[in-house]
Amino acid sequence: MSRTYLQTCLLCMTRSVHVFKGSSGGQKQYFYISTSKSWEDAQYHCRQHHTDLAMIEDESENTAVASVLVPNQWTWIGLYRQAWRWSDGSDSQFKNWGSGEPNNYGNEHCAWEHGHKLNDASCSLKHKNSV
Numbered sequence: 645m646s647r648t649y650l651q652t653c654l655l656c657m658t659r660s661v662h663v664f665k666g667s668s669g670g671q672k673q674y675f676y677i678s679t680s681k682s683w684e685d686a687q688y689h690c691r692q693h694h695t696d697l698a699m700i701e702d703e704s705e706n707t708a709v710a711s712v713l714v715p716n717q718w719t720w721i722g723l724y725r726q727a728w729r730w731s732d733g734s735d736s737q738f739k740n741w742g743s744g745e746p747n748n749y750g751n752e753h754c755a756w757e758h759g760h761k762l763n764d765a766s767c768s769l770k771h772k773n774s775v
């Protein structure tokens with residue numbers, strides 16, 4: 645039985661740069677590219693030839709994307725799950741997580757240290773219950 649491999653495609657965008665800061669960040673224009681690439685290669689391609697992989701940030705952009713995409717193709721966009729990194733952007737294998745951590749309990753995208761162990765925690769936390 646032969647397995648069929650479906651090629652991945654990618655969706656790039658260009659973004660017009662606004663002179664004034666605080667504007668919405670520029671009008672996006674989407675470009676569908678039919679070629680097999682990994683996500684990282686897709687990002688590289690988009691950054692070389694356009695602005696970046698596509699960001700889809702509201703319903704109107706979602707509609708604009710729908711008019712560019714080819715239906716039923718697996719198409720890379722700019723969204724990805726950020727790996728745990730230090731605040732200067734560096735990565736390291738050493739992460740002294742506590743037992744059962746990181747558990748992403750709720751929406752925990754920052755880490756604190758407690759009892760010499762790391763625990764992921766909600767970035768907006770300012771107080772911690774004593775229990």
Ligand SMILES: [Ca+2]
Nearest residue numbers: 747748749764
């Ligand atoms: Ca946690």
